[in-house]
Amino acid sequence: MPLLPGITGNLENVKEIISLAKKTKVDFIYPSFGFTMREGNREYLYEQLKKNYKGYKEKYIKLFGNEYVCHIPNAHTISQCFNSDCDKARIAYKMDEIITRSKEKVIRKQLSFIPND
Numbered sequence: 001m002p003l004l005p006g007i008t009g010n011l012e013n014v015k016e017i018i019s020l021a022k023k024t025k026v027d028f029i030y031p032s033f034g035f036t037m038r039e040g041n042r043e044y045l046y047e048q049l050k051k052n053y054k055g056y057k058e059k060y061i062k063l064f065g066n067e068y069v070c071h072i073p074n075a076h077t078i079s080q081c082f083n084s085d086c087d088k089a090r091i092a093y094k095m096d097e098i099i100t101r102s103k104e105k106v107i108r109k110q111l112s113f114i115p116n117d
Helices: 011-023 041-052 056-064 075-089 095-104
Strands: 034-036 069-071
Touching: 011 075, 041 056, 056 069
Parallel strands: none
Antiparallel strands: 034 069
């Protein structure tokens, strides 16, 4: 769940993601309160920002420069609300909890290519 500052990185959007996740009965959301910019990806992102979000390319360059990990400016506040809302909705968001829940759903049955007679 990467978030882009000024585009998707706001509290309303995060709350909507959680609401939709609850309605569709997801087990977990693994959040990222920001995004990463690898070489190549950075150029693509800047191209898309220039094309679709006037003025954002320059804002992102000023805000993040050549950083690899780019956190949204209000990450701490949004993270706290995200955690609280996920707890209320019983949606896992911590990796250890995600792994535990995932293992609970695994069906442990040996497949067989020989028909049982």
